[in-house]
Amino acid sequence: MSINKINVDLAERQYDIFVGGGVLSGASDKILPLLKRKRIAIIADENAYKFHGDKLISSLESQGVEIKTIITKSGEGTKSFSSFENVIEELLEFGIERSDIIIAFGGGVVGDLTGFVAGVVNRGVDFVQIPTTLLSQVDSSVGGKTAINARAGKNLVGIFWQPKLVLADTSVLDTLDRRDIMAGFAEIFKIGLILYPQFFDYVEENAAKILDENGQARQYAIEKSIEAKAKVVAEDEREAGVRALLNLGHTFGHAIEAAVNYDETKWRHGEAVACGIAMAARYSKRIGALAADKCERIENFIRDCGYRYLIKGDKTFDANAMLKVMSHDKKNSGGKINLVLLKDIGNAYVHKNADVADLLEFLKEECS
Ligand SMILES: NC(=O)c1ccc[n+]([C@@H]2O[C@H](COP(=O)([O-])OP(=O)(O)OC[C@H]3O[C@@H](n4cnc5c(N)ncnc54)[C@H](O)[C@@H]3O)[C@@H](O)[C@H]2O)c1
Ligand SMILES: [Zn+2]
Known part of the structure; x- marks a missing residue:
């Protein structure tokens, strides 16, 4: 190659x-x-x-x-x-x-x-x-x-x-372990969801090849992700703007990681990000930013790749504890919770000052 x-x-x-x-x-x-x-x-x-x-x-x-x-x-x-x-x-x-x-x-x-x-x-x-x-x-x-x-x-x-x-x-x-490949792949498809809808189409179509074979499809996906990140970093090295979008799925994801004390045998960072992206998609739908069919497409993709995309019924998770972690996120300012959400596949935005009561309600539904 x-x-x-x-x-x-x-x-x-x-x-x-x-x-x-x-x-x-x-x-x-x-x-x-x-x-x-x-x-x-x-x-x-x-x-x-x-x-x-x-x-x-x-x-x-x-x-x-x-x-x-x-x-x-x-x-x-x-x-x-x-x-x-x-x-x-x-x-x-x-x-x-x-x-x-x-x-x-x-x-x-x-x-x-x-x-x-x-x-x-x-x-x-x-x-x-x-x-x-x-x-x-x-x-x-x-x-x-x-x-x-x-x-x-x-x-x-x-x-x-x-x-x-x-x-x-x-x-x-x-x-590498299969789980570490899966963890890395979450950061790859994240790039498509944030900025590049055609790249998301590509990874959706070629997910099995990217995950299972060290071949052309994986090579392409890696290069494209690096190129995209390099471009974002060149535009916004210190995360004053567009770089923040790379945190899609991370605020929910960190709350998942924190719930298991960052135990990587339970949740790898990338696995938590994948589930966090599904949660961000559901929250985007809830507040009317993302159409239901787009949300479903994202959830199905994450599920079909083999990630957990729901935390329902898992006693590890508690809505109040998750909200507490989310409110301590580095991305916040002035005590407000900021979330990276989706308007569409390939179109992420920073949702500033989320309605905390509604977010807690959402987390309760996610955990129930
Ligand atoms: N700086 C950033 O911008 C940034 C972005 C994302 C994540 N991170 C950080 O990255 C860390 C996670 O990185 P990671 O997923 O690479 O985890 P890791 O460095 O823990 O590596 C995962 C596992 O793979 C093993 N390993 C490494 N290379 C191997 C190889 N070629 N073959 C077999 N085993 C190998 C390691 O020993 C480890 O057990 C987290 O701490 C996270 O906070 C930083
Ligand atoms: Zn990450």
């Missing part, structure tokens, strides 16, 4: 994303020009490293680069103050300098942690994203949002710090 290049056009902070099968074996060609000296630190997810680390290491070693590898444990627990501290201390011990490069090798967890670390160690060093999950390739590695989690909630401590380069090798997706 071919390798394509997508640019994130952020003036002096612009960078390229290389996407396709086999990108990793040529990693050193892309990374070496960024190095001031032949020394590099890699923060690697344990599973990504176990399955695919050798390709990256041998590509860099063949060019005589000295490598320091810091392996992190799989899972959301790694986005913590303690691993942040450990990684920083190890980097400083390695003698990381301002002009060095750090590589994030793994999924969104490692990407978010490494980006934050890179942004603050020595007051900021450059970094390269090598995303190894579907979600991180289409979403978290693009756009420069970095974060770790705090007791009060997820992603509350971080900075905007753009990478210098992103290498998305689609062949590494072969070793």
